Amino acid sequence: MSQLNLTTEEDQLVLSGLRAKATQYAAMFGSEDQAILDLIAKVEGQLPAPVVVEPTIVIDPEVVAPEEKTAIAAFLDDIPHEQTTHEDDIVQDGHE
Secondary structure, eight states, rough: OOSOOOOOHHHHHHHOOOOOHHHHHHHHHHSSSHHHHHHHHHHHHHHHHOOOOOOOOOOOOTTTTHHHHHHHHHHTTTOOOOOOOEEEEEEEOOOO
16 A cells, blocks of 8 residues: 555455445435545555465375275366265265
């Protein structure tokens, strides 16, 4: 921010407060206050871009059961696959 030396967390708090004020104003008056929206845009423009970290999925093939390998590969490739019920999961009253 131009006049204040705020930490990133403090900047986010200010931005959250402005957004809450804009929401409250819209709820009370049924319209948006353009001055608040302009200030939100100005503050957002001065903040550093957030760093996006993609999670990495690591699967140890020796730990995964053979029937699950196909399911995991299909999930990672976004391909539908047939699901099976393990014998341990079958309910004793005859329903599967």
